[in-house]
Amino acid sequence: MNIPFLDNWRKRHEADTSPLTAAFDRDPEGVGQxxxxxxxxxxxxxxxxxELDDSPRSLAALDQLPPRWRDDPEELPWIGNDAGLYLGTVIVRTVPGACWRVWPGGQxxxxxxxxxxxxxxxxxxxxxVSGSPELSHVYAEAAEF
Incomplete structure (x- = not known):
């Protein structure tokens, strides 16, 4: 059966698939690493x-670092991205039932x-950017659920 609007819908949603999403679908553990x-x-x-040892304690240590990266507008977003991925890594490795997911846009x-x-x-x-929320607080909230 040929339903034109479904073809258009499929094309739009297939275009939303990022390389990270496709890789995650094939090898979620590898993408997690x-x-x-x-x-x-x-x-x-x-x-x-x-030392970042993938423990909740290391998140608290990161929260105490002097934010020198704020002086470098090019480094700031990279540090923020890495901090988020590190936070996610600690949650996935230490909170029972937590796992990585990738939204269709690749987030x-x-x-x-x-x-x-x-x-x-x-x-x-x-x-x-601002020091808030602290990484250790985000972790604590995740560990409660």
Whole structure:
């Protein structure tokens, strides 16, 4: 059966699929490992003596770092993105039932066992720009659900 409006709908929604979404569909564990890299954030933390060991304690240590990245408008969004991905990594690895999801546009989020989804990248960017919400607080809220 040929239904023209369905063809148009399919084309629109297929176009929403990002490379990250397609990769996640094929290998969610591999994408999770890729999201956990956060190289810039790990390098900046190491420079200050903070070890990022994927624990909630390391999120509290990040919250205490002097925000030198705010002086560099080019580095700021990258640090924020990495902070969000690191936050998501800690949640996925330590909160039972939490897992990575990728929205159709390619935005990685964390889905909790309750079904609630946390846009960790947005939280990381907010943290990098203003220091609020603290990463450890976002984690604490996620761990409660």
């Amino acid at each position: 890729l999201l956990a890299e956060c190289e810039l954030l790990r390098a900046r933390a190491q420079e200050t003596g903070v 990685p989020v964390v889905r909790l066992a309750s079904g609630r989804e946390i846009d960790v990248v947005e939280a990381g960017l907010d943290w990098a």
